[in-house]
Amino acid sequence: MDMKKIPIAISSCLLGNKVRFDGGHKQSKYCLNTLSDWFEYQPICPEMGIGMPAPRPPIHLMEKGDQIRVVQVDDHSEDMTDELKAFAHEKLSEIDQISGYIVIRNSPSCGMERVKVYHENGNPAGKSDRGIYINEIMKARPELPVEEEGRLQDAKLRENFITRVFAYEDFKKSVRSAPSVDALVKFHSRYKYLVMAHSYDDYKTLGRLVANNDGNSLTLLINKYEQALMSTLKKLANAKSHSNVLYHILGYLKEDLNPTAKQELIHVIEQYRTGIVTLIAPITLINHYIKQYGNEYIAQQAYLNPHPVELGLRNYI
Template sequence: MENCDVKLSIPVGVSACLLGHKVRYDGGHKRSKYCLNVLSECFDLKPFCPEVAIGLTTPREPIRLVGSAEAPRVVGVKDPSLDVTDRLADYADQVSQAEQDLCGYILMQGSPSCGMERVKVYHENGMPNVAGSGVYAARIMKNNPALPVEEDGRLNDAVLRENFITRVFVYYNWQQEVMSEPTLHKVIQFHSRHKYQLMAHSYEGYKQLGKYLADEASKQPLTDVLQKYILDLMTFLSKKADRKSHTNVLMHIMGYLKKEIDSETKQDLLDAIEQYRTNKVHLVVPLSLLKHYLKRHGSDYIKSQAYLDPYPHELGLRNYI
């Protein structure tokens, strides 16, 4: 995995323990090599530890979720009278208000404060109950429903890793290209540039958002359009793209070259796409070939598609999917 040549100023929140900060209940950390060695070169990683922020010491008594998955309390393991639920939720509200520039968030899995999902929830008697989300994480996600959020452990999965980083860059581009001085025209331009990226994740989403912008958006207040569009877009993009959906997009993009390339070149492209579809090569192979011919023969519209270069190539993400 290569590093980015130039550090970008994309602000991304991260659980402080993942950056090597010794803030865990046992005085240790959960240092993430991927966050520190790769993502720190591309993102401005901002560390947060809600337990320390609300005044708990390091080391400290461990805490856990108790009650229901929908509304668990965060209490001490040894001393259940220690209840920090409201303090954690309040701190999440403070972060949401103060850090509105965040374009993503990487959480520590399994944490009763920061776990995104599958966090153990216990009965009052200490027996395991169900699984839920950490209280701080749940409030962060509720306050910022469009924000790309992922857990560190899930970043070990190549598809989930690529999906998360794609969403961070889309969200960052949205803030830069549209929200700096929003207009409906800018939303439509943004959508036009991200159409094939959306298609790779959700063909239904591709159709729905296109229809919404064409038929309804001009009749609604701009603030409503902005809120609906980005939430729907980020929700659709959170669906995992697979070989079938990527193949569909590659074939659509290749359609823009049909009149400009000879039959031999066309067959080379079709062969590369078929090798990808049948799991013989990674996505980078047909995509690199396609981009080579688009550079020579593609229209400005198709060459501007975010799908072709969704993030710095140094990340090498499409070498693994």
């Protein structure tokens, strides 16, 4: 995989830019200090983007009839909904150049989920929604990996998001840059086990899509595959599904392994399945055996190295 930094959009305040309504920021050390070795950030502040100053009066989501609007808290006639939606659509050509988006939670513009909605009288409406700007982006580009910075503190969600970013970037470089059925078949061949770890049913569906193209045009086929792939990878893998994949890989290696090595690998997979060790343990052992015995089909599997080992993401899941 090309190790050039991956372009990622990010809520500007997470990089430490003083763009928030109170004139401050919400700098994320994890984004700045760890992920920045791999990601090239493109900061976006939609509220500043529509010309709001910093500091500025706070805004919130408000239920108005059957609509959710974003308005100034102390003056509902100041309604930014249409401008924020239009700004999102203006940004789509830039969004097409990136492979992921990290947003901040609770923002009526950028929050990905559970942003509080208020009644016109100022009381909580007892419901939540997505920030107006990011909702437009996510509706227009459902395949784009989007995650809230706060959720990256959860090891499973963090590993899932970063897996999706690297897979999406790889898909763009391997398939979108020079589209062909051959490129798609080769990509799918490398991603079979990663897909299987996220959903066995989707693994079969994606395989059928690539094998029987049903007369779709190449563009339609690639679009369908991309949507299906990215929605599959969003599903969280778990110890059971990972163990299933690990045993499939063992099936490829067992001819080459002597009985002791095979028993050792089964032992480590079982230790992982029962929660005694983390996923990195069986993966490291398998990568070791693959180096020794060189099974090409397995060696190329994205599942074995979906993201840089230096990020240590599989040490915690």
